[in-house]
Amino acid sequence: MNRATLSLIAGTAALAAVTGYAAFDSPSASGAASEAAARLPVERTSLVCPAPSTSDIAETSYTSFTPVTQGAASGGKALLQAAGARKAGHPVLTPKAPGTPAAGDASGGDASALLGTADGAFAPGWTVQETTEVAAGTGRGLQGVTCTGADTEFWFPGAGTAAGRTDYVHLTNPDDSAAVVDIELYGKDGAIKAPLGENVTVKPHASDAILLPTLTDERQSDLTVHVSVRSGRVGAAVQALDDKAGGDWLAAAADPAGSLVLPGIPKDATDVRLIAFSPGDDDADLKIRLSSPGGLITPAGNESLHVKSGMTAAVDLGDVTRGEAGSLVLTPTDRDVPVVAALQVVRGKGDGRETAFIPATAAVGTRATAAGNSAKGTTLALTAPGGTATVKVTASAGSEGGTPATKTYTIRSGTTQNVDAPVPAGLKGTYALTVEPASGAPVYASRTLEATGSGVPAFTVQTLPNDHGLVAVPETEQDVSVLLK
Structure with a gap:
């Protein structure tokens, strides 16, 4: 066998390894791939979960779920265990099969960050939810985060170092x-x-976990944190805690873009604050609109926001939803200048306030999944700002029993709906919701979890971008002429 033939075989094997390992969907708003590429299930997925809390009275639950994916590899497993326990230690939870959630828990402030891998049938769309309830103290309330893959750059508009705030970058x-x-x-x-x-x-x-006030003497309520990796890769999240208004995880915002969607503001929000940042060399002028059940409207007195280059801008929108489902839609008033943005959302008043965050997010694309839902206290928000869309939502079996259920919804152009999501028949434990757009315009989504304790309207919001369960694999053809060159 000559060297040219050996090189061809080696190159083909390398391509197969790259395309079949864990190459994710491109981060396009629609999740569509080129016509020349087949879409195949990924064969391996990695996730990281931050350490949940330092509070001795924290109660944390973890839920793992992999949707059943046509064409996925057989066999495999998913494993989630403490950071530093790569060769030893017991897994926090061990999923048994795709389509059925697996649950685990931890108590107190000693729970560590988690590292997870899934392969084979467990890899496509693998999702892990971390939810922590803290009864009292700084950040009391409900804190939730979707465990994410490692990357090299993250934007977090909405962090703070002001008095009363205790924010960490994990x-x-x-x-x-x-x-x-x-x-x-x-x-x-x-x-x-x-x-x-x-x-x-x-x-x-x-x-x-790095405390933001230790990095600077500046004390500001509205900061944008930029995490960039010089070598290697990390998972990153900001834990934003307030002495009096609860707190939550601030997930990374979608990549800088001229138009952004921030879906699923709770209808009873008492205060909504928009934080935006322009990372480029140009100022951005943004048109602010609320996607409501009746369509797109402009909030009175807050029609636009000017964001100077390299500076963080913020505006208080008050109770902008006024008792209805809502999402915020940001578009350029003139030039298309990339920005990042997030919402700080407050429910309740006075000593009964609780805070959560909604970062700008990508569209659902092919499919998105939210784990850790309960029969009560779960709200699914769907918005289609650019046109009417049809969406299929599937409730999985429960972690301890129950039969899956599916519903289909039509979301009219420009509107946001808090849909009556399906619940598994005979539900025991928690379940997952899978959102799959069937036709029409791009859809954006978020899921809110609620828990009422001691009169505080505790809640957390997670956006639902594409779960990256499929990879675009280019079509290839044999070309023996390369052996002759």
Whole structure:
């Protein structure tokens, strides 16, 4: 066998390894792939979950779910275990089969960050939800986060260092080598000096929680945190806690774009604050509109927002939803300038306030999944700002029993609906919701979990972008002429 033939075989094998391992969907708004590529289930997925809480009275639940995916590989497994326990330690939970959630829990403030891998049939669309309830103290209420894959860049508009705020940046490294990370802060006047945020080393298979006020003497309510990785990769999330108004996880916002959607503002929100940042060289002028059950409307007195280049801008929208389902839609008034954005949402008043965050998110695309739902206290919000869409929503079996159920909804152009999501018949335990657009315009979604305790309207919101369960694999043809070159 000559060297040309060997090179061809090696190149073909390498391509097969790359395309079949864990190449995710491209992050397009619609989730569509090129016509020249087949869409196949991924064969391996990795996730990281941040350490849930330092409170001794924290109660944390984990729910793992993989939707059944046509064409997925057979066999495989999903494993979720403590960071640093790569070769030893008991898994937090062990899923038994795709289509059925698996649940686990942890108590107190010693629970560590988690590293997870799934392969074979468990890999496509694997989703893990981490939900923590804290009865009292800083950040009391409900805190929820969807565990995410590691990456090299993250934007978090909505963090803060003001008095009464205790915000941490959690960095988790799932790999065998150390990661080196820069944490940059941007306030109302631009970049903030934070030399201690430079060259932060995160050890292999480890997680660090970095308190934002230790990086700077500046005390501001509205900051944008930029996490960029010099070497390696990490998972990142911001835990934003308030002494009096509860708190929640602030997930990374969607990549900078000229138009953004922030779906699923609770209809009883008492205060909604928009935080935006323009990372480029140009100022951005954004048109603000609310997608309501009746269509797109412009909030009186808050028609637009000017965002200066390199500076964080914020505007208080008050009780903008006025008792109805709503999502915020941001579009350029003139030039298309990329921005990142998030909402800080408050429910309740006075000492009974609770806070959550809604970052701008990508469209559902092919499919999105939310785990950790209960029969009561779950709200699914769907919005189609660009045109009418039909959406299929499936409730999985319960983690301890129950029969799956499916409903189909039509979301009219420009509207947001809090839909009456299906619940498994005979539900025991928690269940997952899978959202699959069937036709029409792109759909954006979020899921709200609620828990009422001691008179506080505790809640958390997770957006539902594409679950990256499918990979676009280019079609290939044999070309023996390469052997002759």
